[in-house]
Amino acid sequence: MSRFxxxxxxxxxxxxxxxxLTACVxxxxxxxxxxxxxxxxxxxxxxxxxxITEGLKVAFLPKQLNNPxxxxxxxxxxxAVGEFGGEYKLVGPNDASASSQVSYINTLIQQxxxxxxxxxxxxxAVCPSLNQARDAGIKVVTFDSDASKDCRDLFINQxxxxxxxxxxxxxxxxxIGGSGKIAILSATPNATNQNAWIEVLKEQxxxxxxxxxxxxxxxxxGNDDDQKSFxxxxxxxxxxxxxxxxxxxxxxxxxxxxxxxSSSSYKDNIVLTGLGTPNQMREYVKxxxxxxxxxxxxxDIGYLAAYAGAALASGQITGAEGETFTAGELGxxxxxxxxxxxxxxxxxxxxxxxxQYDF
Amino acid sequence: MSSxxxxxPAGPTAPAPQSGSRWRELLANWxxxxxxxxxxxxxxxxxxxxxxGSSTNFTFLVLDLAPIFLIALPMTxxxxxxxxxxxxxxxxxxxxxxxxxxxxxxxxIEMIVPxxxxxxxxxxxxxxxxxxxxxxxxxxxxxxTLALFRGxxxxxxxxxxxxxxxxxxxxxVTGTVGDTPIPNLAIPLVILAVVFGVILQSTALGRNIxxxxxxxxxxxxxGIDGNRIKFWLYVVAxxxxxxxxxxWSLRYSSARADNGSGLELSVVAAVLLGGVSIFGGKGRLLxxxxxxxxxxxxQNALRLEDISNEALTVVTGVLLIVAVLLPNxxxxxxxxxxxxxxxxxx
Numbered sequence: 001m002s003r004f005x006x007x008x009x010x011x012x013x014x015x016x017x018x019x020x021l022t023a024c025v026x027x028x029x030x031x032x033x034x035x036x037x038x039x040x041x042x043x044x045x046x047x048x049x050x051x052i053t054e055g056l057k058v059a060f061l062p063k064q065l066n067n068p069x070x071x072x073x074x075x076x077x078x079x080a081v082g083e084f085g086g087e088y089k090l091v092g093p094n095d096a097s098a099s100s101q102v103s104y105i106n107t108l109i110q111q112x113x114x115x116x117x118x119x120x121x122x123x124x125a126v127c128p129s130l131n132q133a134r135d136a137g138i139k140v141v142t143f144d145s146d147a148s149k150d151c152r153d154l155f156i157n158q159x160x161x162x163x164x165x166x167x168x169x170x171x172x173x174x175x176i177g178g179s180g181k182i183a184i185l186s187a188t189p190n191a192t193n194q195n196a197w198i199e200v201l202k203e204q205x206x207x208x209x210x211x212x213x214x215x216x217x218x219x220x221x222g223n224d225d226d227q228k229s230f231x232x233x234x235x236x237x238x239x240x241x242x243x244x245x246x247x248x249x250x251x252x253x254x255x256x257x258x259x260x261x262s263s264s265s266y267k268d269n270i271v272l273t274g275l276g277t278p279n280q281m282r283e284y285v286k287x288x289x290x291x292x293x294x295x296x297x298x299x300d301i302g303y304l305a306a307y308a309g310a311a312l313a314s315g316q317i318t319g320a321e322g323e324t325f326t327a328g329e330l331g332x333x334x335x336x337x338x339x340x341x342x343x344x345x346x347x348x349x350x351x352x353x354x355x356q357y358d359f
Numbered sequence: 360m361s362s363x364x365x366x367x368p369a370g371p372t373a374p375a376p377q378s379g380s381r382w383r384e385l386l387a388n389w390x391x392x393x394x395x396x397x398x399x400x401x402x403x404x405x406x407x408x409x410x411x412g413s414s415t416n417f418t419f420l421v422l423d424l425a426p427i428f429l430i431a432l433p434m435t436x437x438x439x440x441x442x443x444x445x446x447x448x449x450x451x452x453x454x455x456x457x458x459x460x461x462x463x464x465x466x467x468i469e470m471i472v473p474x475x476x477x478x479x480x481x482x483x484x485x486x487x488x489x490x491x492x493x494x495x496x497x498x499x500x501x502x503x504t505l506a507l508f509r510g511x512x513x514x515x516x517x518x519x520x521x522x523x524x525x526x527x528x529x530x531x532v533t534g535t536v537g538d539t540p541i542p543n544l545a546i547p548l549v550i551l552a553v554v555f556g557v558i559l560q561s562t563a564l565g566r567n568i569x570x571x572x573x574x575x576x577x578x579x580x581x582g583i584d585g586n587r588i589k590f591w592l593y594v595v596a597x598x599x600x601x602x603x604x605x606x607w608s609l610r611y612s613s614a615r616a617d618n619g620s621g622l623e624l625s626v627v628a629a630v631l632l633g634g635v636s637i638f639g640g641k642g643r644l645l646x647x648x649x650x651x652x653x654x655x656x657x658q659n660a661l662r663l664e665d666i667s668n669e670a671l672t673v674v675t676g677v678l679l680i681v682a683v684l685l686p687n688x689x690x691x692x693x694x695x696x697x698x699x700x701x702x703x704x705x
Contacts, residue, residue, distance in 0.1 A: 026467025027525045065668060094668050097620055098520065099611045106419040107662045110410040124522035125613035128533055132415075148522075190518045 046318045048325070053314045056086035058306055059108050061118040063145065064096040069251070069277075069298060070119060072359045073144060076302030077117055083328055084310050089113070098122035105129035109136050115309030117302070118152075119144035127151040139312035143305040153312055153319040154339045156305045158296040163345050164249070165200020168274065169211060171292050171348065172245050175271040179213030180244030183236050185257055185274075187224040187250040197249050217243070222253045229256035237266050248274035254293060258284035278349050278357040285354050294346040298359060304330055304343055389634035389686070390646025397653040404660035411660050414540030421542045422533065422610060424655035426451065426603045426619060428548055428648065430626045431633075432555040433596035435647045438630050439559070440589055441572040441639025442490060442497035447600040448622035449508035450482050452615075454604030456512035459521030459614030468525055476601050482508060483597020487590035494586075505623070512616035521614040532609040544606065551599075556644045564588070572639025628675065629654055632682040654678075 058081045062070035074090055081088035091108065093100035098121050106129055108116055116138055120126050123146060130140050130151040140147075143156040172182055184201075186194045198219065205211045217240055222229025229252055236246060248254035254276040261267055262284055272284075276293045284290045307327035308317075317323040317335065324334045333341050349357065405412040430447050437444050454475045461471045482504070489500045534543050559565040570578040571585035578585050608614035633650035635642025654675060661671055 026469035027527075028465050028467050029462055029523060030465070089665070091662075091665070092668070094672070095621065097617055098613050098615045099607070099618065102611065103419065103423050103659070103662070106416070106423075107659075110413065110416050110663060122520050122611070122613050122615065124520060125611035125615075127612060128529075188518075192518075 046320070046323050047315050048317075048323070050315045052084045052310045052316070053114075054085055056081075056084070056114045056310055056313050057089070057112070058086045058115040058117065058309055059089040059091060059111075059113045060302065060305075061101055061104055061108070061116060062090075062092050063101075063119045063121050065090075065092040065094060067096075070144070072298040073119070073302040074117075076299035076304075077306040078302070079299070080303045080306035080310075080328055084307070086114075086306075086310065088306075096121050098125045101126050102129050105133055109133050109138065112136075113138055114313045115139045115141065115306075117141045117143055117305040117309055118147065120147040121145070123148045139309050141305045141309040141312070143301050149338050152339070154308050154335065154341060156301055156308060157340050157342045158298075158301050159344070159346050160342055161196045162200055163342075164197045164275070164294075166204060167294050167346050167348065168197060168201045168247055168249060169204035169208070171273045171294060172247050172271070173211050173214060175273060175291055176214070176244040178210060181215050181217045181240060181242055182245040182247060183217050183240060183243055184219040185229060185232055185236065185246055185248040185250075185253045186219055186221050187253060189221050191224075191250075194249055201247070201249075222248075222250070222256065224250060224252045226252060226256045229253045230260050233257040233260045237261075237264070237270065243270060245271035245273065248272070248276075250274070251276050251280060251295070254290075255280045255284075258289050262287055262289040275346070276349075277359055278354050279359060281349070282354055285349070285351050292348055292350045294348045296343055296346050297357070300330060300343055303328065304333070304341065308333070308341060390643045390649065393633060393646050393653065394649040397649045397656065400653060400656050400660070404656060404663075408660060408663050410663050416659070416663075417540045418535055418542050420655060420659050421545055421548075423659065424651055425542075425544050425548060425610075426607055426622060427625050427629055427655070428651045429551065429603045429606075430596075430600055430622070431629050431647055431651050432551055432644070433592060433599050434626050434630050435633070435635055435642065435644050436555065436559055436568055437497075437589075437592050437596055438627075438635050438637065439568050439572045439639055439642055440585065440592065441575065442589055442592075443501060443627070443637075444483075444486060444497065444593060444596050445501040445623045445627070446482070446486060446504040446508055447596060447626060448619045449505045449512070450479050450597050450600035451604035451607060451619040451622065452617060453482065453508045453512040453515070454479050454601035455608040455614045455618040456516040456616045458605055458608050459519070460515045462521055462524065462614070468528060472605055475605050476598050479601020479604070480594050480598040482601070483594040484590070486597065487593030490593065491586040491590040509616070509620070516614070516616045518616070521608075522612045524609055524612060524614075529609050529612050532606055544610075552644070552648060559644050568592075569640055572641075574640070625654070628679050632679055634682075637683075 058077070060074040060077050062074055064070065078088045091104050093104065101118065101121055102125060105116065105126060109132060116133055118126065118140065120142055127148050130147060134140055140152040141154045141156060142152045144158065146152070146155040149155070176182070184198055186198060202216065205214055205216055220232045220236060222232045233246065233256065236243060246257055248257050254272065254274040257272055258281060261270060261272055267289055272290050273293050275295050277295060281290055281293055304327050307325070311317045311325040312319060316325045319335065319339050321335055321337055324332055326332050335341060410416060434444060434447065457478055458471050458475050461474065462468070486501055486504055489495050490497045531543055535541055536543055559568060567578065567583045568588060570581060570583055571588055575585050604618065607618050629651045630647050631637060632654065633642065633647030635647060657674060658671060661674065
């Protein structure tokens with residue numbers, strides 16, 4: 001053991017010396033903030049009347065293949081590409097790690113695609129490749145998760161953070177008659193989406209006089225794991241016997257909570273709401289465990305992304321704020337600030353309409 | 360077990376094949392076979408897919424294989440000594456996370472890079488101490504540190520991604536030499552490959568590494584301090600993995616705690632496919648590097664042909680099983696034919 005430490009001493013000495021030497025002059029975060037040379041590239045003029053070019057090659061690159069949610073999203077893209085007579089392609093990694101999408105983008109550049117629709121696993125890791133794609137004339141539309149805004153043409157946002165947060169607050173208040181204790185069952189403590197929605201929900205509760213009698217007692221985390229979410233639900237109901245509602249803004253969480261509540265004595269005494277998919281929640285809506293929950297239609301996200309990409313590639317739009325185009329059956333959309341397109345407010349599902357949806 | 364496999368891919372200490380059976384030659388020259396296969400795949404891919412041979416695709420290919428190539432260098436030496444290091448990808452991740460954390464906290468990039476490499480060396484020293492100093496099994500130790508280092512990476516950076524590294528650095532890592540398609544990154548890769556190759560194949564230290572892997576006891580009686588060699592190999596592996604972590608963060612402009620997760624399996628796969636015996640004592644660096652290129656080329660080419668991910672994984676898996684199985688099958692074939700000959704001679 002001492003042999004090792006004797007040998008490590010000179011190594012540490014050299015390292016310390018090199019640190020002192022390099023610490024005097026060098027590049028820090030502050031001195032390196034000159035890194036934005038490729039801003040928005042909405043150049044050229046748009047011709048709103050241009051027809052969609054025949055045979056556009058449109059490739060979709062979700063966060064990860066074989067993920068049920070993104071499968072539905074890209075299916076919408078496939079429908080749209082079929083409608084305007086393009087060539088649809090789906091590629092993607094098996095894991096949703098930060099850099100795994102890069103080599104797929106590189107391949108798509110080699111294959112001369114016209115449009116790439118991507119849900120970025122990391123807003124920056126994909127940037128150099130996406131910009132290479134755009135240099136090669138490929139239009140880049142992000143959906144679901146945006147890439148840094150200087151490396152894509154448009155971003156399809158499923159809903160605004162405010163829209164979702166407000167819908168959560170309203171659904172909850174409506175169902176508990178505007179007063180009582182509520183709790184949140186979220187995904188992971190650092191899930192960006194979830195936290196942003198919860199933040200809006202809290203602001204709503206604090207600022208809107210209609211919600212003055214609603215008290216948020218706690219937020220628990222099911223880590224988007226079915227079993228953990230199930231146990232957390234159980235724990236919530238035992239800890240707070242007078243709880244009026246559980247709000248779960250995650251599809252995994254709300255389904256697990258519904259499964260527990262539907263088979264427990266709490267059924268009919270507790271309101272469960274949040275964000276879920278109609279197929280997962282159908283049986284719980286039918287048996288009365290859940291009255292109302294919400295979600296955007298993921299099919300429409302891919303559908304809108306495909307039309308937006310086609311409109312870009314055909315010259316109908318350039319990606320500048322205020323331009324409009326028609327996205328097939330979804331109708332007309334206007335590009336917002338920073339090249340963002342908002343799909344629309346989330347759809348609220350209940351016993352009356354749930355059978356119209358299949359995803 | 361290891362002495363049984365003495366006719367598998369031959370390192371300098373393995374006895375040369377005695378007679379000219381074709382199978383035996385193939386066995387003795389696993390690296391020749393894998394290099395030939397690699398060249399064939401490269402030629403085949405260029406012919407069948409015009410996009411494959413393009414200069415940008417060449418650049419992408421080298422950038423994609425760089426981290427596996429780098430880490431495979433020390434990994435080959437470690438596996439030749441009969442040990443393994445599964446914590447390398449976690450070291451890569453922790454080094455990236457440390458880099459991001461330091462960058463966020465106002466350190467200079469010129470200071471961060473050597474500190475990350477030093478950190479990697481220290482993490483390697485921990486592995487080396489546990490394996491060589493305390494004599495614990497390396498598989499168990501490095502599965503432990505695999506989890507430990509990755510966990511520390513998440514403690515440091517959470518799910519945050521740090522990305523605003525200086526452009527001069529990020530563009531050097533993704534850039535090419537002048538107008539050629541040769542990535543800048545290829546230069547350090549080639550230099551390191553030569554250094555590791557010379558050490559393993561042409562120095563006394565290299566011979567000692569083979570001897571330690573072939574039989575630790577015999578090596579000890581020959582006056583070779585196998586534990587000292589192993590300790591320093593782990594230190595080097597840690598430093599190289601950390602360097603790979605720095606390059607990874609710069610290449611993707613994204614220092615994240617989950618960088619490179621699962622990479623250790625690709626590295627071990629390449630080393631084994633390259634003809635290194637998992638039991639130690641045999642294998643050459645050239646074969647390993649050919650295997651790294653082979654696996655990366657297959658992936659790149661099949662992707663250009665729109666072969667699905669699942670099929671890709673299957674191809675890699677089959678290649679590996681064949682690589683591990685073939686030498687053993689051939690050995691059985693050979694011993695049984697020898698036995699027949701011996702019986703006939705009676």
